[in-house]
Amino acid sequence: MTANGWLQIFLLLLVVLLITKPLGGFLTRVFSRERTWLDPVMRPAERILYRLTGVDESQEMDWKEYALALILFSGVSMILLYLLQRVQQWAWLPWNPQKLAGVAPALAFNTAASFTTNTNWQNYVPETTMSYLTQMVGLAYHNWVSAAAGMALAIAFIRGISRREQKTIGNFWVDLVRGTLWILAPLCLLGALLLVSQGVVQNLKPYDTVQLVDPYQTPQLGSDGKPVNGPDGKPVMQTVSQQTIAQGPTASQEIIKELGTNGGGFFNANSAHPFENPTPFTNFLEMLCILAIPSAFTYTLGKMTGSPRHGWAVWAAMALLFLAGVTTAYWAEARGNPLLTSATLHSPQHSSATVRTTGNLEGKEVRFGLANSALFATVTTDTSCGAVNSMHDSFTPLGGMVPLINLMLSEVIFGGVGAGMYGMLVFVILSVFIAGLMVGRTPEYLGKKIEAYDVKMAMLVILIFPLVILVFTAISVLFSFGTSSITNPGPHGFSQVLYAFTSAVANNGSGFAGINGNTPWYNTSLGIAMLLGRFMMILPMLAIAGNLAGKKQTPATLGTFPVTGPLFTVLLIGVVVIVGALTFFPALSLGPILEHLLMQAGKTF
Amino acid sequence: MLSWKFKLGQRTEGKVVMQDAIFLGVTILFFVVSLAYLHFCERVR
Numbered sequence: 001m002t003a004n005g006w007l008q009i010f011l012l013l014l015v016v017l018l019i020t021k022p023l024g025g026f027l028t029r030v031f032s033r034e035r036t037w038l039d040p041v042m043r044p045a046e047r048i049l050y051r052l053t054g055v056d057e058s059q060e061m062d063w064k065e066y067a068l069a070l071i072l073f074s075g076v077s078m079i080l081l082y083l084l085q086r087v088q089q090w091a092w093l094p095w096n097p098q099k100l101a102g103v104a105p106a107l108a109f110n111t112a113a114s115f116t117t118n119t120n121w122q123n124y125v126p127e128t129t130m131s132y133l134t135q136m137v138g139l140a141y142h143n144w145v146s147a148a149a150g151m152a153l154a155i156a157f158i159r160g161i162s163r164r165e166q167k168t169i170g171n172f173w174v175d176l177v178r179g180t181l182w183i184l185a186p187l188c189l190l191g192a193l194l195l196v197s198q199g200v201v202q203n204l205k206p207y208d209t210v211q212l213v214d215p216y217q218t219p220q221l222g223s224d225g226k227p228v229n230g231p232d233g234k235p236v237m238q239t240v241s242q243q244t245i246a247q248g249p250t251a252s253q254e255i256i257k258e259l260g261t262n263g264g265g266f267f268n269a270n271s272a273h274p275f276e277n278p279t280p281f282t283n284f285l286e287m288l289c290i291l292a293i294p295s296a297f298t299y300t301l302g303k304m305t306g307s308p309r310h311g312w313a314v315w316a317a318m319a320l321l322f323l324a325g326v327t328t329a330y331w332a333e334a335r336g337n338p339l340l341t342s343a344t345l346h347s348p349q350h351s352s353a354t355v356r357t358t359g360n361l362e363g364k365e366v367r368f369g370l371a372n373s374a375l376f377a378t379v380t381t382d383t384s385c386g387a388v389n390s391m392h393d394s395f396t397p398l399g400g401m402v403p404l405i406n407l408m409l410s411e412v413i414f415g416g417v418g419a420g421m422y423g424m425l426v427f428v429i430l431s432v433f434i435a436g437l438m439v440g441r442t443p444e445y446l447g448k449k450i451e452a453y454d455v456k457m458a459m460l461v462i463l464i465f466p467l468v469i470l471v472f473t474a475i476s477v478l479f480s481f482g483t484s485s486i487t488n489p490g491p492h493g494f495s496q497v498l499y500a501f502t503s504a505v506a507n508n509g510s511g512f513a514g515i516n517g518n519t520p521w522y523n524t525s526l527g528i529a530m531l532l533g534r535f536m537m538i539l540p541m542l543a544i545a546g547n548l549a550g551k552k553q554t555p556a557t558l559g560t561f562p563v564t565g566p567l568f569t570v571l572l573i574g575v576v577v578i579v580g581a582l583t584f585f586p587a588l589s590l591g592p593i594l595e596h597l598l599m600q601a602g603k604t605f
Numbered sequence: 606m607l608s609w610k611f612k613l614g615q616r617t618e619g620k621v622v623m624q625d626a627i628f629l630g631v632t633i634l635f636f637v638v639s640l641a642y643l644h645f646c647e648r649v650r
Contacts, residue, residue: 067643075636079629086625105624109632453650460646528635535639543646 001334005371009326012284012375013319016291020315023292024299030182031155031175032304042181049177060168063546066156067539069172070149074535077142078116082108084138088131095132097206103129106523113527115142117534118150118416120257120264120386120509121500121526123517127246127267132204139264140253147260148179150418153538154297155179155304157422160545161446162305164553169545183293184259191255191289199278202251207244215241250275258289261416263386263509271376271389272365283368283389287376290385294414297421305446309564314424317572321413322382325402329374332399334359339604363394363513374399381406384416386509393488393496393512397599400512401592404499407506408588409580410465416507422541424576426461428563429454429544431575435561444560447553454547457540465505466583468532472501472525473587481521487514491598492605495591500526505533 029036050057061069085103088096103111107124114121115138124130130139152175159169196202219227219235227235250266254276257263263270271277271286295315302311336359364373373390380387381403392403406413412424429445433455436443443450476482476497486493492514499512504526511517517526562568595605 064643064647068640071636071639071643075632078632082629082632105621105628109628112632456649457646524631528631531635535635536642539639539643539646 001330002371005330005334005369008284008371009330009375012287012291012379013322015288016295017315017319019288019292020295020299023296024311025303027151027155027183027293027296027300028303030178031151031170031300033174033178036182038182038186042185046177046181050173053173055171055173055177057171057174060171062167063156063160063169063542063549066169066172066546067542070153070538071535073145073172073176074116074149077145078112081115081138081142082112084134085111085130088134093131093133095136095204097132097204098128100129100131103134106520107518110517110523110527111139113530114509115139115262115264116146117507117530118142118146118260118262118384118419119504119507119530119534120262121504121511121517121530122264122268122509123523123526125268126265127207127248132248135253135266136249140256143253143256143260143262143264144180144184145176147256147262147417148176148184150261150416151179151183151293151297152176152418153542154418154421155300157425157541157545158301158304160548161301161425161448163549165551166549167546169542169549184256187259187289187292188252188255191259191285192251194285195251195254195282198282199274200251200254200282201247201275202249203247204249205247207246209242209244212241212243215239246275254286255289257387258286258385259293259417261290261294261383261385261419263380263384263388265387271387272368272391274367277389280368280372283372283376286387286389287379290379290383290387291414293417294383294420297418301421301425307446307564310446310568313564313566313569314428314572316566317569317576318382318412318414318420318424320569321409321573321576322378325382325406325413326375326378329378329395329399329402330371332360332396332402333364333370333374335396336360337396337599337604339599339602360394360396360399363391365389374402377403378406380510381508382411382413382415384411384419384507384509386503388510391513392499392510393514397492397495397592397596400495400499401588401596403510404495404502404588404592405580405584407499407502407508408466408469408584409576410462411506411508412576419507423461423537424572426458426541426544427576427579428572429458430462430579431568431572432561432563433458434575435571439559439561441559444554444556445548445563447556448548448551449554454544457544457547460540461537462579464536465533468505468529468536469498469501470587472529473498476501476521476525481519485516485519485522487516488605490605491591491595495595498587498591501529504529507533 085108089102110123156169217237217239220238222228230236253266267273277283298311298315302308359370368389376389392400410423414420415423432443432445433450486496496512496515500515503510
C-alpha cells in the first residue's frame with residue numbers, strides 16, 4: 001500500500017462528500033416540483049411527453065398504482081429489447097456496419113432481463129454480438145430508464161416517510177420523466193463530452209483494421225475451437241499480422257453506464273478498455289459518477305423528511321462501510337499471493353524488494369495499478385453498478401471476498417441509483433425495530449410508528465434476497481449443467497457460481513470473469529434471478545412506503561430512539577453487517593475463506 | 606413468429622420459433638406473477 005494510493009482513495013471520498021449536498025438539494029427540488037434553472041428547457045419537453053402519452057401530471061398514485069405502472073413499463077420494455085436483439089440483423093435496420101447476426105434466444109432473454117433490471121450482466125462480447133442500433137436504442141435506453149425508475153422508487157419511499165395521513169406517494173410517470181430530463185440528461189451530456197475530450201471514442205464507423213508492428217504465430221483453430229494438427233501430428237501454425245479495433249458510440253453509453261449505476265460495458269473489457277477508460281482522470285470521473293447520485297440521495301432523504309442530520313447519519317454509515325471494504329481489498333491485493341512471492345524470490349530477475357511492492361497485479365490494468373483497482377472494485381460493488389476496471393476473478397481470495405460481501409449486503413453502501421437508498425431504508429426500519437425491541441416500546445421512525453405490517457414487508461425484502469441466491473447457487477453446483485461452466489476447481493469455482501447469482505440478484509452485473517455464463521442454464525437462471533432480485537424486493541418496499549404515508553405523525557418523546565447521531569449510525573452498520581454475515585457466512589466459508597486458508601497452506605486454484 | 610427473416614434450415618427455424626415463444630412466455634408469466642405478488646403484499650396485512 002502506498003501513500004499515493006491512499007491519497008486517491010480519500011480524495012474520491014472527499015469529492016463525493018462535497019457534491020452530496022448540492023446534488024442532493026437539486027434532486028429534492030426536481031422531485032418536489034420546485035423551480036430549477038433547467039425549467040426553461042426541460043419543462044416544455046416534459047409537457048410534450050405527457051401530452052403524447054396521455055399522462056395527467058397532477059394525478060397522484062397510491063403504492064399499488066405506482067407498482068403497477070412500474071411492472072407494466074418494465075414488462076413492455078423488456079419484451080421490446082428482446083425483440084430488437086432478435087431482429088438486429090434485418091437489412092433495413094440501420095447501424096449494423098459489422099453485419100452482426102441476431103442474438104440467440106436464451107442470450108437475448110438474459111440480456112433483456114439484465115438491462116431491464118439495471119443489472120447489466122453480460123453473457124456476451126458486446127463488440128461481436130450487439131449492433132450499434134441495439135446498443136443505442138435497446139441497451140442505452142434501458143440504462144437511462146432503469147436508473148430513472150430506481151430514482152423514482154427511492155423518492156416514492158422518501159415521500160412515504162415524509163407524508164402524513166395520505167394515500168398517495170407520487171406519480172411514477174412524472175418521477176420517471178423528471179429523473180430522466182432534469183438529472184440524467186444534463187449530467188450525461190456534460191460527462192460524455194468530458195470523456196470524449198479524454199479520448200473515449202464516439203462514432204458509428206465500421207471497425208478499423210490495423211497492421212501489427214510485431215506479427216506473431218498462433219495455432220490454427222478448427223470449427224470446434226481446438227487446434228488443427230498437420231500430417232506430422234504437430235499443430236498447424238498461422239501468422240497473425242492484423243488486428244481489428246472495435247469502434248462505436250462509446251462515450252454516450254459510458255457516462256450513463258456509471259451515472260445510472262448500470263455497468264454494462266460497450267466493450268468486453270469494460271472500464272479496463274482504453275476506449276472506455278483511457279486516462280487516470282476518466283477513471284476518477286467514472287468512480288465519482290457511480291457514487292454521485294446514490295450519495296446525494298442521503299441529503300435528499302434528510303431534506304425531504306425534515307431531518308438533515310438523519311440523512312448525514314445514513315451517509316456516515318455508508319462511508320464507514322465503504323472505507324472498511326476498500327481498506328480490506330487494497331490490503332489484500334497489496335499483500336499479494338504469498339506462494340507467488342516466495343516462488344519469485346528465487347528468481348534472478350526479481351529482487352525481493354520488487355516482489356514485496358508489486359502485490360497481486362494478475363487481472364489488473366497496469367495503467368490503474370493496485371489502489372485504483374481495489375477502489376474501483378469496491379465502488380462498483382458497493383453500488384449496483386457492475387462496471388469493472390480489473391477482473392475480480394483474479395483478486396486474492398480475501399480481496400475478491402470484498403466485492404462479494406458488498407453484494408451480499410444488498411448493495412446498500414451508497415448503493416444503486418435510488419436502489420441503494422430504498423434498500424438502506426429497509427435496513428433503517430429493521431434497525432429502528434430492533435432498537436424498539438431492546439427498550440421495550442413501539443418503534444418509531446421519524447415520527448411514524450413501525451408496526452407489524454412494516455416489519456413483515458421489510459423481512460420479505462431481506463429474506464427473498466438470500467433465498468434466490470442460495471437456491472440457484474446450490475442447484476448450479478449440484479448438477480453438471482451448472483458445474484460445466486466453472487473454469488477453476490475447488491473453492492474458487494464455487495465462488496464463481498456464488499458471485500454470479502449474488503451479482504444477478506443484487507442487480508449488480510459484475511462477474512467473477514472466469515465463469516462461462518452463455519449456456520442455456522445460466523442464461524435462463526441468471527435472467528430469472530435478476531427479475532426476482534429486482535421486482536420481488538421492490539414491491540414490498542413500495543408497500544412499506546404506502547403504509548408509512550398513511551400514518552399519523554407521533555411527537556418524539558424522551559423514549560424515542562434518535563436516528564440522527566453516532567449511536568444510530570453504529571446500530572445501522574451493525575444490522576447491515578450482521579444480517580449479511582449471518583445469512584452468507586456458511587457460503588463464504590466454502591468459497592473465499594476456504595480458498596484463503598488453502599492458499600496459506602500452499603494450494604491455489 | 607420471428608422466423609420468416611431467419612435464413613435457417615427448417616428444423617433449426619422451428620427450434621428458434623419455439624425458443625422465442627418460451628422466452629417471451631416466461632417473461633410475460635413473470636410479470637403476471639408479479640401482479641399476483643403485488644396482490645399478496647396488499648393482502649398479507
